[in-house]
Amino acid sequence: MENILNNLNTFLSDLNVFYRKLQNYHWNIKGKDFFVIHSKLEDYYNEINTEIDEIAEHILTLGGQPLGTLRDYINVSKITEAENKKVDNTIVFKEIIKDFTTLLDCVVEIKKLADYITDTNKETSNTETKNNTNVVEKVVRSYFVMRYKELSGYAQQYFFYYYRSNK
Secondary structure (H helix, E strand, O other), X not given: OHHHHHHHHHHHHHHHHHHHHHHHHHHHEEOOOHHHHHHHHHHHHHHHHHHHHHHXXXXXXXXOOOOOOHHHHHHHOOOOOOOOOOEEHHHHHHHHHHHHHHHHHXXXXXXXXXXXXXXXXXXXXXXXXXXXXXXXXXXXXXXXXXXXXXXXXXXXXXXXXXXXXXX
């Protein structure tokens, strides 16, 4: 369970840094298609903000303590901050695709851990272990299958938009 909680906190940190990065790009995007990209970035950071709350609540449901400071997020996250400067869409697209891939990798790892816990605890007679397994299965496995599909879709949208706009 500790591995899942650690990975969930890493994911929470990644989401928080990514949220700020999207917001930074939203404020600092320049170049062609400014309004389209500006609007899409706002959609994404609003959605990521909702995800942040859900992940923190999942951590609490599993008996863990979600990280809550910017320092924690920066120290733990695998996603790097964006510089506070004007940026063109080429850099934005490359960074967002890279970051969605990082988020996907984290989701895949969490799902693998949840599958392992579920599989290894199916035959146990310990009620507490069974209850924890049920919580993991309910909270983590189903959530992250859905998240994986959504994040894959976002990364593909950005990739195709980037490819089309840079031909």
